[in-house]
Amino acid sequence: MRRKRLYEGKAKVLFEGPEPGTLVQYFKDDATAFNAEKRGTITGKGVLNNRISEFIMTRLNEVGIPTHFVRRLNMREQLVREVEIVPLEVVVRNVAAGQFAKRFKVDEGTPLPRAIVEYYYKSDELGDPLVTEEHITAFGWAAIQDLDEMVQMALRVNDYLSGLFRGCGLRLVDFKLEFGRLWEDEQMRLVLADEISPDSCRLWDVETGERMDKDRFRRDLGGVEEAYQEVARRLGVLPEAGPVDLKGPKSVQ
Template identity: 75%
Template structure:
């Protein structure tokens, strides 16, 4: 990795220059952070699991026509992606009351919402990713009205599809965070789903017991973080029998 040019490093991933123009290599770290990076730990195997889970979900979404930046998985920790201009807006879909929504409105966690609620947050760690409105997004030029409509429609479609997919393996999609980017190809631009979809940015509870299998295990010191992520991978049918280990060479390829 030292011979590759690093383009960006975030809290959970590193981006390197890709093998071809317009591509990047996305490396998944084992780092876990919460509360705007005030809490930090290293969870062995988390990056491997997130890489596999995100790969699977991105591929399933592509099958129903959702455009994404994902190209293919390279190995247990890396995937090839298309380079996009990230829109600095985090889109959160909430299906069940949990987290900050419960705190802001005094709702008991687990309360079913009358319908899915979409919220927008300005992607800025220094400001704590503040809650924003559509007016903020268009007024400050982060996205146009047309782009925002496209993002909203894609968000609802992703949420609907993943809710059904997870329900089929006994998981409740409580909420999820999505990011989008502008992909330029031959002078044409389109909005695509970017970043990742994993237990780092989805709340996933067991349908029967409401056991939390996502990043809340880390946020709330519930323990067994890696085991929760591994259980999600097992239910999706993508976890190697040997568990989330780093394999070498062709053994990692599908």
């Protein structure tokens, strides 16, 4: 069935939904890093991220953290509410890693004294720069009350996911969230949007410190597909077919 394609990003495609106010979010196997300077394919990533994000978004909805997620439609697609994306990435850091460790010359793996929340402006052209509340409010990307609400939600998500992953033997090092404005009955509320998966989280094995996320792709560590599968297995959402069949339709890929 032909559907209207509304947007294609680095990891997902958005199609017009079956009902007004909905979209179909399709997960691709494409992988990018360093602002798309590095590109590749992680076989089965779209299927696994769809399942993982469905699991997490459902749990967050159940504990009162609103998301755009409605339901999973098939192996690679989920139905989501249409939202106006806030042009910010909200990053929560529990452990020094990646660019944060380099920026402050801190050894990777150093626990932070408390969770640190950072904002990045969503712009591939500018390289998603780190920004402050003053930048955000001056350019009108979000109001102070919006930022307060996003930080509160981000810290609640951090508390919940830290416990969830710890129960699976995984350490939540840091993660990225995106938010959207959902309009209902002429009222606006902020909800979590996009996805939560090994694409957007740093996850290390508690016992070995092994990286179980997209850093394996960024740093050419190998075993990328196996790491994503292991996260899905520990969460109990590995597709019944396992790692076979995980290629998407050629018409979309």
